[in-house]
Amino acid sequence: MGAGAASMKEKNNELDQGEKADVDENPAGAAAAVVPSPDIPGEESPLAAYKRIFRYAGPLEYTAQAVGIVAALGSGAGIALQNLIFGRFVTAITNFSSGSSSPAAFRSDSARLALYFVYLGIARFALSYVYNSLFTYAAYRIVRNIRLAYLRAALHQEIAFFDFGIAGSIATQATSNGRLIQGGIAEKLGLTFQGMAALVTAFIIAFIVQWKLTLICLCIAPATMLVTGVVAGIEAGYETKILEIHAQGNSFAETVLASARTVHAFEMRARLVNKFDEYLTEAHKIGSKLSPLFGILYPHARARRA
Structure with missing residues (x-):
């Protein structure tokens, strides 16, 4: 019995020495074996990540966003036209103050330009309501699909993935990230198209009216x-x-x-x-x-x- 115990002790010592030798020869492999790392995909560029959001949209969401983009462009063009009408109104007041136009002509111009303001305000109100409603509705449905896909992917992970402590709370991630995504593809997206349309339309009008001053401000x-x-x-x-x-x-x-x-x-x-x-x-x-x-x-x- 004593000889058997001594033989087993010698074998255990040989195994321990072999393991220590392997650790000394390959410390990186030993560290990797002791502290495993999760399989995390590489980060995408901001533009690619933003485009990937719209992969979770369906035909209804694409249609709503297309109509919303057209409405936002029209609303943005109305902002530039509003400044044009206001400039003409100021010109009419200046001409009347200098005596270049008669009171009847001034009243006629003022009434016509006031109607332009009313018509433009009604059009901008309708277009703004349309694109805000459509973008918000489409964003809500897209975010709902993203949260569902995120929850499905989280539940398909192995239990060891959550032991690394990098996933965070599933509910927090789904809520916070979903809120950020919804804010970025809802009203802000409509405001972006509206601002772009207002900028382009304003420059077109400015070049037509006074191209020299426009080049200075450009x-x-x-x-x-x-x-x-x-x-x-x-x-x-x-x-x-x-x-x-x-x-x-x-x-x-x-x-x-x-x-x-x-x-x-x-x-x-x-x-x-x-x-x-x-x-x-x-x-x-x-x-x-x-x-x-x-x-x-x-x-x-x-x-x-x-």
Whole structure:
């Protein structure tokens, strides 16, 4: 019995020495075996990720968005035409004040231009209501499909995936990300098309009315678009980091609340609260970086308007 035990002990020592030798020869492989990493796909470009959202739309959503885009373009063109009508109204007042037009002509021009304002306001109200309603409805259905696909993909993951602590709370991710997606493809998308139509129409009218002054003012547009694009890109990166930190904090809080009895039994409340405060502090540090960006963006917008 003593000889058998000694033989088994020698074999165990040989196995331990072999394992240590393997670790020394291949430390990276040993680390990978001890700490596995999740299989996370690579990040897409912002434009590709934005386009991928619309893959979850159906024929009804595409039709609603197409009609909404046409309505938004018409509403944007109405903004530029409103300035044109107002300019003509100012011209009519100037001509009457200088004595170039008679009171009857002034009243006739004022009544006609006032009717133009009324007709344009009714048209813009109808077009704005149409594109806001259609984009909001389409965004709601697209986000619903995305949340369903996200939940289906989450439930198809292995249990080990959630042990890494990177997935965050499924409910938080679905709610927060869904809200961001819905905001980006609903009213904001309509406002984007409306602004583009207003910009193009305004430049067309300006070149027709006074092309020399338009060329002078044209140099402001590239600077505005450059500053806005850079600030918006940096802000989006910070917002993404804040959302990820909040998701991790919410997942941590859900785990703690699920084992509240154990936490209370081992007197771990203070340590866990401090751990949760670390998530909030980190998110606050990143959020404080947004203030200088807004400080760059809004004074630039005010200077442009001035």
